[in-house]
Amino acid sequence: MAEARDVGEPLEAGAEAEGQVAVAGRLVARRGQGKTVFADIEDRSGTIQAWATLDRLGEQGLGLLADAHVGDIIGVRGTVVRTRRGEVSVAADAVEMLAKSLRPPPDRHAGLKDPETRYRQRYLDLMASDEVRAQFVTRARAIAGVRRFLDDRGFIEVETPVLQPIYGGAAARPFVTHHNELDRDLYLRIATELYLKRCLVGGLEKVYEIGKDFRNEGVSFKHNPEFTMLETYEAYADYEDVAAMLEEMVAAVAVQATGGTVIPWKGGEIDLTPPWRRVRLTDALEDASGIDVLAHPDAADLRARMRAAGLDAPDTAPWGKLVDGILSQALEPQLVQPTILLDYPLELSPFAKRREDDPRLVERFEAFCGGMEIANAFSELNDPDDQRERFAMLQADREAGDDEAQPSDEDFLTALEHGMPPTGGLGLGLDRLVMLLTDRHSIREVILFPAMRT
RNA sequence: GGGCCGUUAGCUCAGUUGGUCAGAGCAGGGGACUUUUAAUCCCAAGGUCCUGGGUUCGAAUCCCAGACGGCCCA
Numbered sequence: 001m002a003e004a005r006d007v008g009e010p011l012e013a014g015a016e017a018e019g020q021v022a023v024a025g026r027l028v029a030r031r032g033q034g035k036t037v038f039a040d041i042e043d044r045s046g047t048i049q050a051w052a053t054l055d056r057l058g059e060q061g062l063g064l065l066a067d068a069h070v071g072d073i074i075g076v077r078g079t080v081v082r083t084r085r086g087e088v089s090v091a092a093d094a095v096e097m098l099a100k101s102l103r104p105p106p107d108r109h110a111g112l113k114d115p116e117t118r119y120r121q122r123y124l125d126l127m128a129s130d131e132v133r134a135q136f137v138t139r140a141r142a143i144a145g146v147r148r149f150l151d152d153r154g155f156i157e158v159e160t161p162v163l164q165p166i167y168g169g170a171a172a173r174p175f176v177t178h179h180n181e182l183d184r185d186l187y188l189r190i191a192t193e194l195y196l197k198r199c200l201v202g203g204l205e206k207v208y209e210i211g212k213d214f215r216n217e218g219v220s221f222k223h224n225p226e227f228t229m230l231e232t233y234e235a236y237a238d239y240e241d242v243a244a245m246l247e248e249m250v251a252a253v254a255v256q257a258t259g260g261t262v263i264p265w266k267g268g269e270i271d272l273t274p275p276w277r278r279v280r281l282t283d284a285l286e287d288a289s290g291i292d293v294l295a296h297p298d299a300a301d302l303r304a305r306m307r308a309a310g311l312d313a314p315d316t317a318p319w320g321k322l323v324d325g326i327l328s329q330a331l332e333p334q335l336v337q338p339t340i341l342l343d344y345p346l347e348l349s350p351f352a353k354r355r356e357d358d359p360r361l362v363e364r365f366e367a368f369c370g371g372m373e374i375a376n377a378f379s380e381l382n383d384p385d386d387q388r389e390r391f392a393m394l395q396a397d398r399e400a401g402d403d404e405a406q407p408s409d410e411d412f413l414t415a416l417e418h419g420m421p422p423t424g425g426l427g428l429g430l431d432r433l434v435m436l437l438t439d440r441h442s443i444r445e446v447i448l449f450p451a452m453r454t
Numbered sequence: 455g456g457g458c459c460g461u462u463a464g465c466u467c468a469g470u471u472g473g474u475c476a477g478a479g480c481a482g483g484g485g486a487c488u489u490u491u492a493a494u495c496c497c498a499a500g501g502u503c504c505u506g507g508g509u510u511c512g513a514a515u516c517c518c519a520g521a522c523g524g525c526c527c528a
Binding site: 029032038106218312329 | 465467479480481486487489491492494523
């Protein structure tokens, strides 16, 4: 169809090009005129008008077109002409019904607005809206850009199990399923972290995986129960190296997906050009809330301080969760321009290496943009004894009622005991990255088929 | 989990104080028309007013409960 338009472009009104062309697509408009029919046909490159007359097409062919419904998929063979009114068209010598549409498409001009129908029957949304189609093309381009960036840097893409005997690598409740033949329960992964680290133990050194993670939690504008995650691990790198790579990668992907590193966001702009602002988490929390969390190492103490500052602080939340609460309530919404928060409390980070200068903190950062967390990274903990202690802390959290605390993974500890090189690791939520790059404010706008009730 | 809002024809939407309020445009059906561009003109048809209760002489409209969805908050 694009080629047919190219053929017709140089024609003057009323002229006809040499040679036959064939186009196929969905009928989006039809203007019947007795013994003449004009039909607009659309494919993914755009539309072209088919012009059918009784003289050229005969009674049967014209009848087929006259009886066709908007929504039908038809093929037209003929010559390229420019009509007297200047429209590049295919003057039909033959038409063919390729697929009947038994149901009417969404209204062409009003579009499809009902969000429920848009999400449940995404094909109608795609059919009705060029912008929605472009949205998912941009998503594909962004993810291809991530792969290209990492491949060019010598990373290899690997695939690790989705069905796992023990879940881990994040704080979340899992989905549980059952293997009939083995008669055992398995978990859908909440992260790829612990398997990718096994790859590092084995010497693959620079690996990444792009795939779905599954978290058994609520649905919101930034959460879908299954979502697309990138994780990367690079041997002999630390979290500073990872931060530098992340900035470059996001900037490169922004260029590939949108053409530049300054992107529109909620009526303003976000400048993704490296370097991004870096702040120590504890300093940023104090600026945003007035609370120095390290000065309140006791949970009850911190809770009281938070409530005095007007923040929500659940009775049962341990110290680490309270710090996370200050972050999400007081700080995260302010982080519109890209910001890297460095050096997290150990309690929040069971797989990150301790800072040598302050054992209460770990070498970890999270990157925020558009008021959302988009990435999480650390210098990976590779000391098996320390890792075993961290699992014990998580176990204590579980026993204290935290159902998001993950169980210990003895097989992973065995791998670490074989020696994992010092490693920088990164997790980047690709759905949120696409939201950012396309100025969409709900994760449902960037996932083709988002989770819905029933 | 909490608050607010929404649900009327295939799509987009009106619907006044509870009383010819079951409506429009487009799509779909029948007809006219050989250069149209959201073609035009004529005709006919199209409904579980989300569901279930309740109030009332009378409910799309008011009340209660529920389902689904959206937004905001947590």
